Amino acid sequence: MALETEQQPTAIRFPDPAVDGYHQCWYAVAMSDEVPSGRVLGKEFLDGRIVVWRGDDGVARVHSAYCRHMGADLALGEVDGCVLRCEFHHWEYGADGRCAKIPVQDHIPERARLFSFPTQERFGLIWAFNGEAPLYDLPAFPTTATEDIVSRVFQIEPLPVPPYVILSNTHDFQHVAIMHGATMEHEPQHFDVQEHTIEFENEVHDPTLGTTQQHFKIFGTNTLTLANQTGPMLLLSLFTATPINNAATTGYTVTGTLAAAPDPQRIIDHGEHFARTIMEDDNPVLMTMRFRPDTPIAADRALMRWFRRAAEYPAAHPSRELIT
Numbered sequence: 355m356a357l358e359t360e361q362q363p364t365a366i367r368f369p370d371p372a373v374d375g376y377h378q379c380w381y382a383v384a385m386s387d388e389v390p391s392g393r394v395l396g397k398e399f400l401d402g403r404i405v406v407w408r409g410d411d412g413v414a415r416v417h418s419a420y421c422r423h424m425g426a427d428l429a430l431g432e433v434d435g436c437v438l439r440c441e442f443h444h445w446e447y448g449a450d451g452r453c454a455k456i457p458v459q460d461h462i463p464e465r466a467r468l469f470s471f472p473t474q475e476r477f478g479l480i481w482a483f484n485g486e487a488p489l490y491d492l493p494a495f496p497t498t499a500t501e502d503i504v505s506r507v508f509q510i511e512p513l514p515v516p517p518y519v520i521l522s523n524t525h526d527f528q529h530v531a532i533m534h535g536a537t538m539e540h541e542p543q544h545f546d547v548q549e550h551t552i553e554f555e556n557e558v559h560d561p562t563l564g565t566t567q568q569h570f571k572i573f574g575t576n577t578l579t580l581a582n583q584t585g586p587m588l589l590l591s592l593f594t595a596t597p598i599n600n601a602a603t604t605g606y607t608v609t610g611t612l613a614a615a616p617d618p619q620r621i622i623d624h625g626e627h628f629a630r631t632i633m634e635d636d637n638p639v640l641m642t643m644r645f646r647p648d649t650p651i652a653a654d655r656a657l658m659r660w661f662r663r664a665a666e667y668p669a670a671h672p673s674r675e676l677i678t
């Protein structure tokens with residue numbers, strides 16, 4: 355009986371970033387308040403480097419970091435109005451990433467353009483999509499309108515595993531009790547699996563939150579929105595993971611509640627404590643594991659379904675030539 359339900363691990367082949375690229379997801383690349391109007395900031399992203407900048411129109415933009423002229427790092431440049439000027443020979447790039455001005459000639463070569471990442475801003479984070487165009491909408495809480503939410507964000511320490519390994523926690527129901535001390539009557543039974551999202555509900559008895567109704571929605575392979583309803587208190591937790599430096603993953607946690615709730619900052623304090631407690635439980639494992647799902651068992655059914663999805667999820671790297 356047990357043999358029939360054991361999963362065969364050999365079929366799973368995860369994308370190799372050097373060959374297949376990275377999952378095509380919305381990735382948080384900076385916190386909004388790191389990039390005020392008129393500023394440019396260099397950031398590591400995927401296996402390369404990007405610039406995140408904001409013109410005086412207030413709109414955040416994300417481009418490949420290296421100038422198409424001689425490869426200077428545009429993070430050394432300056433923002434002037436709505437253009438980004440390279441430090442080295444003063445080529446200027448517009449909001450679309452195309453070079454708009456070369457001081458010593460009128461002709462602008464066609465190839466003088468940066469990789470322009472689709473960019474949006476939400477929950478105090480600047481998000482870039484790994485692709486020419488987004489494959490799905492920017493993450494949001496399915497249960498609560500974004501404009502009704504007040505939230506706070508913090509960045510976590512880099513971890514040496516890909517985002518889909520960190521997000522696999524959402525489908526690892528055995529570790530919820532063992533690592534986090536939370537119990538549930540039974541595992542979630544219904545998973546609403548769409549092309550780019552997975553949604554399900556659960557009831558847990560959590561040591562920090564108490565008895566809580568949880569609504570999970572996972573976007574791509576790197577972002578979880580989790581709405582926790584504990585009695586009258588709605589606590590919103592978002593976790594998102596971003597590949598950096600080729601083999602590491604940084605992440606951001608957003609904690610929020612209804613702006614109209616009594617004392618929302620107290621709820622957010624409580625929610626940040628919840629998020630940090632979870633990460634303190636998991637991080638020693640994530641920091642040291644050699645991830646390989648060698649011997650899955652019947653109880654890992656949901657977890658293995660997640661890993662098969664991660665193996666099949668679209669991967670690409672259209673910015674590779676320009677960010678590395």
Ligand code: FES
Binds near residue numbers: 421424443444
């Ligand atoms: S390297 Fe940027 S203008 Fe020359």
Ligand SMILES: [Fe+2]
Binds near residue numbers: 529533632
């Ligand atoms: Fe966990």
